[in-house]
Amino acid sequence: MFRRHRTALVVLATVSATLSLTACGGGSARPTADLAASKVTTIGVNAYLWRASLDTLSFMPLLQTDSNGGVIVTDWYVNPQTPSERMKVTVSILDQDLRADALRVAALREVNQNGQWVSAPVQAATTxxxxxxxxxxxxxxxxxSIAG
Structure with a gap:
């Protein structure tokens, strides 16, 4: 339980910190795929990416999860430390292989202005x-899983 809360705090701190950044994040290198270890047959997408996505977003309320289509959609999340701002995240897993280009994260951000939620830009570094x-x-x- 402690580890889950710690992970949520790390992700929350990362999202909060990167919202204030103005620089864009760099690209990810494409890792070499070990097809035997990365293929998945029980769900439609890579199981490691699916589990990691659910674990990473576990502090946010979920609206939709589709393991065959590889889509996770969160509901709006308000950080208690910044109650005038909320985020919504969509994760798409695009392949059965564990590769950087098999994952896409999109985020929406709104700020509260005079009681109305207004769309605000999300820094590329956040996603x-x-x-x-x-x-x-x-x-x-x-x-x-390989070591065990």
């Missing part, structure tokens, strides 16, 4: 950082 966190967690899950 890039979320993708990096998910990919790192997925690789760790894969390594743990």
């Amino acid at each position: 890039q950082k979320l993708e990096d966190i998910i990919l790192t967690k997925a690789r760790d899950l894969r390594r743990a």
